[in-house]
Amino acid sequence: MAKKSRTKARDRVTEGDIGPREPCPCGSGKRYKACHGSSGGAFVARPFQGLAGERDLVALREFVPSATAPLTVGDRTVLLGSLLPMAAPAMVRDSGQVWIGLQVRHSFGDPSRDLAAVLERALATDEPGIVGLIDPPGPGVRLQDLVADQPLEVTVHDGFEWWLGDVEERDQAMAEALEQANGAVAPTARLGSVDAAYWVDAGSKEHLRWVLPQDETTLLDALARLHAADEDSIAEGSKLVGMFRAHGLLAPVWDLPAGTGAAVLEEPVAAFRIRLEEALAEGSDLTSGERAARSLLASQQVTLR
Structure with missing residues (x-):
């Protein structure tokens, strides 16, 4: 129990760091006491700490529009993307390959835990499609517990052509979505x-x-x-x-x-x-x-x- 308490103190923001009436650092717009400062709150101030690729993870999550990097998870290779189609948290492709995205719509306080949750779900899924989170994932492993700790081999892309790199036939909807996404990418x-x-x-x-x-x-x-x-x-x-x-x-x-x-x-x-x-x-x-x-x-x- 003592070890667990020390981990919380190191990783999580405490009441002394943020006033209960101040905006929650997760960006929700709520006061801290009504968001991650409530009972069961889980805001982590430095979620990717300890990973060799921490700094690139922050960059890809916050301001790099289109980039990818392979992640080694056990005997499988997962594709990490700055942004996936429809801002999906994760996808299982027709080939069976798993993609996970950093720029997503949800924010449950610990991006590392969120990523690990969708990654575990996607790896356990055989059906192609989107894998996401609706509710907070709760206690569990974090990204640091799942991926091989090595620097990210980041590839920055001019657009999002990589979204359809494994698609043999493209329909009109795909082409239009790709054109719209590419139009928002700054070199x-x-x-x-x-x-x-x-x-x-x-x-x-x-x-x-x-x-x-x-x-x-x-x-x-x-x-x-x-x-x-x-x-x-x-x-x-x-x-x-x-x-x-x-x-x-x-x-x-x-x-x-x-x-x-x-x-x-x-x-x-x-x-x-x-x-x-x-x-x-x-x-x-x-x-x-x-x-x-x-x-x-x-x-x-x-x-x-």
Whole structure:
């Protein structure tokens, strides 16, 4: 029992972290006390912690429009997708292959538990079709308990053609749904020189979104040091404009001039990582200028989950 209690304290948000009248971090719009702060609540602040692919899971769940990665589950390979057709939590294909999706409509407080629940159901199902969750899954295994712990081999796609890669004959409805989905995809690329950094072309501007693993307080201090020293630029004309807070991690966001592209970012981002590591290792107190920079960066955070 003591071990179980320690696990809860580590993984779950406690009353001291969120006031009962504050909005629930799950994004439901309800007060915490009426949602995951109620008896039986199960909000997990950092649901993918411990997985080697944690940072990419956060990126694919929150802001990468179309990407896939294989997951090894026992002796089977499951396809993980950022978004499945109809935002399905999971699908069993005609071939018997199982797909699971990260961008779904439900939110029961612990995405890792939700994913594990639909994955278990899909693996136990022989009939092709959608597998989903209507009610909270309750206690049970989490994704960390099911999949081989290895970095994700992410493939970013220009659109959703992969939805129909195993379909021999396409009807008009399929073609129309695919065209509509593809029309909403912003060109995106995953950088190779660092982990979990994604370039995206948003039209009038381009962005770099980079999910980082450090503790929020430590990371903000380091970014503040670099910002105050004018050393937080990624490439010519770039600007650190804020950051997402998602599933217990921060993802700084840089604006880039239109036409920058992904390829030219590889070396500058690798160089920035070195500067960031040096700033993270700095142990002195923040100067007044650095504290002001930290306050500015903290005010530019947007919580996604």
